[in-house]
Amino acid sequence: MKKLIIKTSFFVIPFLLLFVVTQSFHKKDKGDLLRLGYIYDTNNYDVKVLFKKYFDRTKDYKQVSEINLDTINTYDFVSIGDSFSTQGPIGYQNCMVHNTNIKLLDIDRDLYDSPLQGLYDLINGGFFDNNKTKYVILQNVERGFVERGKSISKTNKFTIDSLKQIFIKKNKEKLEKEHEKKPKDQFFSKENIRFVMYNFNYLYDDNANVSQTYKVNTTKNLFSVSDHKLLFFEDDVKVLNSNNDKLLIENLNNELNVLSDILTKMNIQLIVLPSPDKYDIYYDYIVNKEKYEKPIFFDHFNTLKKRYLYINSKEILAKAIKSKEDVYFYDDTHWSPIASELIADEILRISK
Numbered sequence: 001m002k003k004l005i006i007k008t009s010f011f012v013i014p015f016l017l018l019f020v021v022t023q024s025f026h027k028k029d030k031g032d033l034l035r036l037g038y039i040y041d042t043n044n045y046d047v048k049v050l051f052k053k054y055f056d057r058t059k060d061y062k063q064v065s066e067i068n069l070d071t072i073n074t075y076d077f078v079s080i081g082d083s084f085s086t087q088g089p090i091g092y093q094n095c096m097v098h099n100t101n102i103k104l105l106d107i108d109r110d111l112y113d114s115p116l117q118g119l120y121d122l123i124n125g126g127f128f129d130n131n132k133t134k135y136v137i138l139q140n141v142e143r144g145f146v147e148r149g150k151s152i153s154k155t156n157k158f159t160i161d162s163l164k165q166i167f168i169k170k171n172k173e174k175l176e177k178e179h180e181k182k183p184k185d186q187f188f189s190k191e192n193i194r195f196v197m198y199n200f201n202y203l204y205d206d207n208a209n210v211s212q213t214y215k216v217n218t219t220k221n222l223f224s225v226s227d228h229k230l231l232f233f234e235d236d237v238k239v240l241n242s243n244n245d246k247l248l249i250e251n252l253n254n255e256l257n258v259l260s261d262i263l264t265k266m267n268i269q270l271i272v273l274p275s276p277d278k279y280d281i282y283y284d285y286i287v288n289k290e291k292y293e294k295p296i297f298f299d300h301f302n303t304l305k306k307r308y309l310y311i312n313s314k315e316i317l318a319k320a321i322k323s324k325e326d327v328y329f330y331d332d333t334h335w336s337p338i339a340s341e342l343i344a345d346e347i348l349r350i351s352k
Helices: 002-025 032-037 092-097 115-124 142-150 160-180 190-201 246-264 278-285 297-301 313-320 337-350
Strands: 073-080 104-106 131-141 213-217 229-233 269-275
Touching: 032 213, 032 229, 073 092, 073 115, 092 104, 092 337, 115 131, 115 142, 115 246, 131 142, 131 246, 142 246, 142 269, 142 297, 229 278, 246 269, 246 297, 269 297, 269 313, 269 337, 278 313, 313 337
Parallel strands: 073 104, 073 131, 131 269
Antiparallel strands: 213 229
16 A cells, blocks of 8 residues: 555655646736746736726726617727727726726627628618717737638628527536536646746747747836746737738728628728737837837838728827836736727827
């Protein structure tokens, strides 16, 4: 029996050590880049403390899942976007409506994969017949915009009835998942091995050889941490082949112009809001940036003729980072309330 215990301990003890280290230092409540990269957070960066006044706000705009779809509703703005449009109290929509009489409706993110396609589907389904608005804000992150412009179905549709059925189904699925949720085995989890392996690999490789998060040195502190580091998502780099393609960018702009023409006939103005990739915004501050391809999506996109209102978000935010820290979150792919406020101000300015 004693020999069995000794032999077993040789197998179990390494996993126990990995488990203790991971559970002690891998913060799962921090930003997506820390979580994806299994990065040990030595900075104790806490956005809820740093931006407490924004996190303490209520969400003052409505989402489609929160309204009565059988009535005629009137709004100043309808927003549709990706994760940059799902920041709730700290997002640009909330900054727009905070302490104002502005009425804004956001299209729930889980209704669509592509905001561009989702907007077409809503138009075709008669959504704006019942939900009147002066402006539609179409937001899309830079890394996904060009690809989403390549494959658009202009015949798909979301009717009011189909939206109701989707919400009923999703609420049922949510309840079922909560009921069936089982705790994961954390002791023998791959997470424990990855946490130790990734943090060791980051000592000599920018993305730890296999990580989805890049960690690079910067020429100055860009965040309220003192390590001269920038974290960014691997997809920001992977998409550059198409995102730097002038013809594909022109195709995207043409699609947006067509969409704007359709909305104009409905007395709605389209506002296009590309959200810059974190890699793009901070590219000029990367040490040895020459080994990384330069993102030039905005260089091309800004020169094109547009029949819609355009938020030149990169210009706004690139100017801001010259004098402000934490325009984007240090540990996350998304912009912070500093950027949300700047973007909100610009949307309100051009829509006057």
